[in-house]
Amino acid sequence: MATSSSTTAPGGHVNATAHSTRKRYLRRSLAASVAVAGAAIGLMSPAVAIPAAATAPTAGASALAHDPEMDWMGSTIAAHEGSAARTQVITPGVTQTPGMDVSHYQGTINWASAYSNGARFAYMKATEGTTFRDATFSANYTGSYNAGLIRGAYHFATPNSSTGAAQADYFVAHGGGWSKDGKTLPPMLDIEYGSTSTCWGLSQASMRSWITSFVNEVHAKTTRWPTIYTTTNWWTTCTGNSSAYGANDPLFIARYSTSVGALPAGWGFYTFWQYADSGTFPGDQDRFNGALSGLVNLANNT
Structure with a gap:
């Protein structure tokens, strides 16, 4: 999820701060990326369970650096x-x-x-x-x-x-x-x-x-x-x-x-x-x- 420092645009998407947050995520080490993703999943509603494996994509370090919490339709x-x-x-x-x-x-x-x-x-x-x-x-x-x-x-x-x-x-x-x-x-x-x-x-x-x-x-x-x-x-x-x-x-x-x-x-x-x-x-x-x-x-x- 977005960090506490992010603000929300009128339409509901995180504004330019979120893009900066995204870049910081991608620069983090592999271990930090996995830890952040795990913490984010812990904040989600238990009504829709996310498999634990969601924190660990399977295509090597570059894929592991990618955080699905930062993606939406048009996020890039x-x-x-x-x-x-x-x-x-x-x-x-x-x-x-x-x-x-x-x-x-x-x-x-x-x-x-x-x-x-x-x-x-x-x-x-x-x-x-x-x-x-x-x-x-x-x-x-x-x-x-x-x-x-x-x-x-x-x-x-x-x-x-x-x-x-x-x-x-x-x-x-x-x-x-x-x-x-x-x-x-x-x-x-x-x-x-x-x-x-x-x-x-x-x-x-x-x-x-x-x-x-x-x-x-x-x-x-x-x-x-x-x-x-x-x-x-x-x-x-x-x-x-x-x-x-x-x-x-x-x-x-x-x-x-x-x-x-x-x-x-x-x-x-x-x-x-x-x-x-x-x-x-x-x-x-x-x-x-x-x-x-x-x-x-x-x-x-x-």
Whole structure:
């Protein structure tokens, strides 16, 4: 969790102090990293048990230096790509549906209030790697559903720690499933900048293989092609701007600006847009590219 010296931005994410905290975590020794992670887990709610193994990823010292408590959807974006305008410009005549994404950083969320303020969907962190489960996932998943939001789970990818298929299996087993109920969004892969290297130490070819392994396994287990969350810059750098996924996987583009800009290859349009990391709702500020009826159709796989 964030240290006591961190402050919280209006949208609920830890502000620039958290980015500094993240850097300090990565400079600590292996022993200190494990100790801090163990202490953080001790602070979590016992209602969602985190396996003890969550403190010890299995890909060597570089992976062990990575702390999943410091990760959320977009936690690396502002540091690498900047955070510009906070006011989204909606093109006249274009209907979009507001929503949000959250993790344990927001703590207890008043979902009824978020709905009354206009939020109609939410993605929430469920898992990371093959050992870490977000402590607030169960409460968020149930609370958002009861408040009337269409919701979905996401997995924060750590491609240097295990295979895509292994992480997909863990994700699906711990919240990343799907039901054709008009209320459950496709499972989502959050793939962004690595903590120790931009592309997690993988070549472009290896990254493409990892992503393919993940999305194929999710599809095999849930019948849904997962949404892919990323940025155009990361995708170009780390996959070689692969166009292999646009036909099946909905795109959740991250760009903190007044427009989405150029999209990754293969996608002619975006399905979701994370346009700011703070604002009206807790967590990040998002838009579905269409009317609420389209969002329901997506949840129904139509």
